[in-house]
Amino acid sequence: MDITTTDLGLVARVRNLSKSYGREGARVQALRDVTLGIRHGEFTAIMGPSGSGKSTLMHIMAGLDSPTSGQVWLGDAEIGGMGDAQLTVLRRRRVGFVFQAFNLVPTLDVRGNVLLPFELDGRAPTVAERDWFEQLISSLGLGDRLAHRPHELSGGQQQRVAIARALVTRPELVFADEPTGNLDSRTGREVLALLQTAARRYGQSIAMVTHDPVAASYADRIVFLADGRIVDDRGAASPEEVSALMLAMEAAA
């Protein structure tokens, strides 16, 4: 019998994952034989330059894209072979997303956006989930913004709403795609600190894709990707160390 993801203390993993795009002749190899586990309760950064395959890796791990070959687990479930309906339910209940462009539904107010995952699931939040919602809203400082619509909020506020939406269902894993890409550096640091807190205080597992050394320095673990392969995997590091590593990788390439 195979060792399960949970036995390994992991929340998600991929094994021998490859992904290529395009037809014969004009093939682009985005990922080459990647094997990686995301550890439970950790804030993991997946780093790499543009075109390194980090976004593709995240899309596949989140069930947004399908692998060319290899296996993908979320928890103990193999998601590589799942159909659209199953993946939809999986995204709804078991993962959360934070995007670069905030991505809130413009017709809903802040409360509606944060509670959207419950609505999609066709149920009202339980009492415990209500409490958690209140706690999130107050710790993210959104208490007096609940009735506002996205266009009435600053970029940083919008991203905090997106974070609240991603955390509200207590998903197994939150995927963050360049969450600070559209923010000024001070607001960006606040957002990163919030993600870090979610991991440290509440044990929320987070996988963040970024090319920003400062963002990566908030993570507990940094995985470096280049040219579709994992080239380094280490614990927390300072922005200077991360930058140095990135530069060394550039030089080697």
Added chain:
Amino acid sequence: MSGRVLRTPLRAHGSSVLVATLSSAFGVALLQVTGVLSAVIRADDVTGSSATVAVLLVVLAVVFIVIAVYVGAVVTANTFATIIAGRTRQIALLRLVGAGARGLRRTVASEGLLVGVVGAVLGALVGTGVAAALAYGAVAADVMPAFDYSWAQPVLLLPIVAVALVTWLASWVGSRRVLAVTPLEAIAGSQERSRDEVASRPARRALAIGLAVAGLALLGLALVLGLVTPLAVLIGMVGGVLSFTGVVLGADLVIPPALRLSGRLLGGSAPTRLAAENAVRHPERSARATIGLVIGVTLVTMFGVAIASFRQLIHAAQQAEPEVYQGIDQMLDVVTIVFSVLVGFSALIAAVGLVNNLSLSVLQRTRELGLLRALGFSAGQLRRMILAESAQLVFTAVVIGLVLGAFYGWVGAQSLLGSINGSPGVVLPGVPWLVVGVIVLAAALLTAIASWAPARRAVRVSPIAALAVE
């Protein structure tokens, strides 16, 4: 030069060309048929009144044509406004590199002229073809005597030129928003502002309310005078035209609240709640998309109710003197059908606009649809959301149209017939079940058609579309 960059692919104008073609075909066909009928009547002039009849026919035709062209113009203006709203980024970019706002607007409007000319000419050919087929068919079936008529009448230039010019004007009105685009919108990571189209126009609102109030007062007067003289119907007509113009001008005041109300009727599941919000996301756009349908349904219902009320009276009178009223039922049936078809044509044009509006608005929401997919919206939920959106627009328009039409039809019948012999004084509104049934069926069909293509497209959107940064 910048104009070429902004040029919209002709495919995007497909529905506007269709609308112009339909309007022009309708106008040309109607005038051609009227012309043929006049020729036939002139050849067989026993009463010596052919000139009067011919004039009457032309006047009626012109009224129907004006209605169709007006509805077509509303639809076209809305389509252009929607296309422009979807291209804000691109316009902003052109402004950023130095294009003038007025020049850009002129480019858009010149596309409108092209669309209008192409549609008007196509429509003239189609309309003449349809009229000729009808006329020769009638001759072949011995319903009508052979006639002498030239198909190239100068009067046909009227609908052709009118459609081309009105389409041009509509594109000019619809492209107003080009002027409001700032170069900054090209750079800012701008979140969509959902309420930006609601520019409050106090003068227009005041005019709309004034017209509605004055019209209602005249309608009330017509109701009272109708107890004394059938001429009251003339006052009622003026009141009807004024108050309905008020409703059309004040569509932004009336329709969004009605949409909100019908949105609440849809229920509280996530797809329908989002649909309800989407339908009022651009209140002005939704108002314009539905008002055409409101006009069509109102007019069809009005004639239907008026004739049905008349029929009730006739039936009452018939019981006393059966031989006098022989054959009148069949005649009323024919009149109902002819009027419904002629007026219903504007509803068809409006339906084209509604279908197009929904599909454009889905096209412009790709990112948001991707987001919903990423968050766990199933394909079925997405499809239900778009179906609900479509149902909400159609349902609202049809209900408003039925209510207004029934009211106008009843006022018309009452003011015309309230004083005639054997009338009970107050005429009860008759319900034209056939007309109402056809409207409801057509509405259901329209809902399904309008949501079919957009739903298919929406389901194909990959959740990754939400993550992409434009």
